[in-house]
Amino acid sequence: MIPFTVLSFKIIWTVFGLIIGSFLGVVASRYTSSGSLFSLKKISGRSSCNDCGHVLKPQNLIPLFSFIFQGGRCSFCHIKLPLFYPAIELVTATFFYFSLDLFNFYNLSYKYFYHLPVNTFYLLILLWLIFGCFLIIMSFIDLRLRLIPDELVLGIFILGGISLFLGHTSFLGYYTGIIPTPNDPALRLLLGSVFGYLFLLAPYLITKGRGMGYGDVKLAAALGFVLGWPDILIALFTSFMLGGLFGIISLVFKFNRLKTAIPFGPFLALGAIITMFWGIKLLSQYFAIL
Numbered sequence: 001m002i003p004f005t006v007l008s009f010k011i012i013w014t015v016f017g018l019i020i021g022s023f024l025g026v027v028a029s030r031y032t033s034s035g036s037l038f039s040l041k042k043i044s045g046r047s048s049c050n051d052c053g054h055v056l057k058p059q060n061l062i063p064l065f066s067f068i069f070q071g072g073r074c075s076f077c078h079i080k081l082p083l084f085y086p087a088i089e090l091v092t093a094t095f096f097y098f099s100l101d102l103f104n105f106y107n108l109s110y111k112y113f114y115h116l117p118v119n120t121f122y123l124l125i126l127l128w129l130i131f132g133c134f135l136i137i138m139s140f141i142d143l144r145l146r147l148i149p150d151e152l153v154l155g156i157f158i159l160g161g162i163s164l165f166l167g168h169t170s171f172l173g174y175y176t177g178i179i180p181t182p183n184d185p186a187l188r189l190l191l192g193s194v195f196g197y198l199f200l201l202a203p204y205l206i207t208k209g210r211g212m213g214y215g216d217v218k219l220a221a222a223l224g225f226v227l228g229w230p231d232i233l234i235a236l237f238t239s240f241m242l243g244g245l246f247g248i249i250s251l252v253f254k255f256n257r258l259k260t261a262i263p264f265g266p267f268l269a270l271g272a273i274i275t276m277f278w279g280i281k282l283l284s285q286y287f288a289i290l
């Protein structure tokens with residue numbers, strides 16, 4: 001019998017992420033701006049090749065691996081398959097891999113959460129996994145259609161409300177107090193949300209919606225309502241750093257030849273996820289340098 005080690009758990013968890021990722025890929029690829037995101041009719045249909053229309057067999061539906069073994073081509077008509085599916089599967093698997101740190105986070109931070117029953121930790125971890133999945137769907141829809149579905153923004157607001165109810169306070173642990181922060185957790189979320197909204201409203205108004213869409217503004221408000229103040233500061237700072245860095249790199253290497261605005265939703269998602277997983281580490285590095 002194989003011993004159930006930490007490593008085997010990590011592998012099982014990551015493969016589970018790959019399977020979830022393939023579901024997220026179906027949701028994100030079948031979404032249209034006129035329909036509902038989770039419409040059963042759209043999600044439940046069987047997958048087929050976009051080109052030859054062949055209904056895919058079970059062996060063509062293994063996340064990531066089918067794509068690799070088929071050399072990135074449809075096994076019926078041999079047309080090149082879009083990178084969309086393996087990309088979203090890989091991103092989700094990576095998210096799940098790093099999400100294992102959340103278990104550590106809630107254990108190590110036990111003294112900050114001592115007022116919570118243990119089951120609440122698991123509910124909170126589930127909540128952050130759903131949050132990550134929402135962000136992944138949102139990012140891939142934004143990349144595909146340059147829009148952010150209101151349903152996802154609303155969903156993120158609801159997650160914020162539930163996290164408040166479950167007693168989550170901040171991902172920044174003992175760094176939460178580096179900036180004046182209201183004691184009332186509800187006020188923290190409200191302040192984070194208003195700050196996120198106003199912070200993105202400015203570039204939206206200045207660029208007249210060309211650099212940043214109103215969807216990004218609404219998303220920032222929702223992220224502020226989940227992460228709260230001051231976590232949202234770290235998230236937005238990281239998003240703008242990464243967005244700026246990406247802008248510079250794409251200018252230097254000229255790979256954004258279409259000269260279209262880069263969608264900002266994925267950067268907001270990345271900023272939020274980095275704050276969630278590594279907020280404390282980033283701040284401790286920053287203060288170590290100081």
Ligand SMILES: [Zn+2]
Nearest residue numbers: 049052074077
């Ligand atoms: Zn085909």
